[in-house]
Amino acid sequence: MLDQIAQLRAEIDRADLHTREQVDAFRNQFLARKGRIADLFDGLREVPAADRRAVGAALNELKNAAQARHDARREELDAEPAVATGPAPDFTLPPVPHTLGSRHPLTLVQEQMVAIFQRIGFSVATGPEIEDDWHNFSALNFPPDHPAREMQDTFFLEAEPGQEPKLLRTHTSTVQVRLMETQAPPIRAVMPGRVYRNEAISARAHQLFHQIEGLYVDRNVSFADLKQTILYFLREFFGADVQMRMRPSYFPFTEPSAEVDVSCPICGGPGCNICKYTGWVEVLGCGMVDPEVLRASGIDPEQYSGFAFGIGIERTTMGKFTVKDLRLFTENDVRFLRQFESL
Ligand code: PHE
Secondary structure, eight states: OHHHHHHHHHHHHHOOOOSHHHHHHHIIIIISTTSHHHHHHHHGGGSOHHHHHHHHHHHHHHHHHHHHHHHHHHHHHHHSOOOOOSSOOOTTSOOOOOOOOOOOHHHHHHHHHHHHHHTTTOEEOOOOSEEOHHHHTGGGTOOTTOGGGSTTTOOBOOOOTTSOOOEEOSSTHHHHHHHHHHOOSOEEEEEEEEEEOOOOOOSSOOSEEEEEEEEEEETTOOHHHHHHHHHHHHHHHHOTTOOEEEEEEEETTEEEEEEEEEEOTTTSSSOOTTTTTSSEEEEEEEEEEOHHHHHHTTOOTTTOEEEEEEEEHHHHHHHHHTOOOTTHHHHOOHHHHGGGTTO
């Protein structure tokens, strides 16, 4: 028995323990419950009683030595940083190309719209998103008790002491006022930008969206000019086959006012869930600039007239590309955004 122990001891001391696999195999072979050291312990029963104590002590020493070797090596291996296995990298291979981002569909559509109006002589104007009551409401002929001023529509900012509160503009018509205050007619401009309304976010409404406003002020500007300008825009944007219809409407800053529908760009007329089975989709509001608005901005309504229109960029983009949920525009999911890459 002592010979067997010495032999096993020699094997244990010689065993290769370079890799984790070897350390595991070592544990299984020698230290496990059914391993070779345990086998020798089982044989202890047959050892004559007189020798049993000495053999038992030698066995215990063998077991402790094996355990100590195993534990020390395992500890070393655990402390080593993990090393990638597998073939070494081949630095001569061509690199993985960086993927390019794509421009946001709303940016692309806005640029398309601006370009369409630039072709007929409109310039581009912008204005601040933080506005005062005058440019967002009063100069645009909103009566003091108009519901659009109420808290549920407008985000008001905390007022500086002694000053009236500023607000986030609820439409780009603010830029209309700023232009008329600073420029003499003729004025012919489109005004794209972000607008804010305090609404519950849903598939069809958001607190942040985009509009492009148009304004034309000159002598003898008529409703016919407005209608032809809108028709030109819709044909350029949706295609030559598009049909339009005007419905009488109301805006405080235009008189008369109209809302414009286009034949549904998805189904072309028979009805689908985008046009709610009416065959028509509303795309913009427009009208002749109210003489009160011209006067408030320092333009003589006896000499000049003008038209204005406001297009919802999200809404037209949704109609043109069958986007069913407005929230997709702000979620930044590349699977959605990439679909517009080729525009
Ligand atoms: N400002 C209006 C809105 O936000 C749109 C509009 C602009 C209507 C210009 C008529 C003329 O709803």
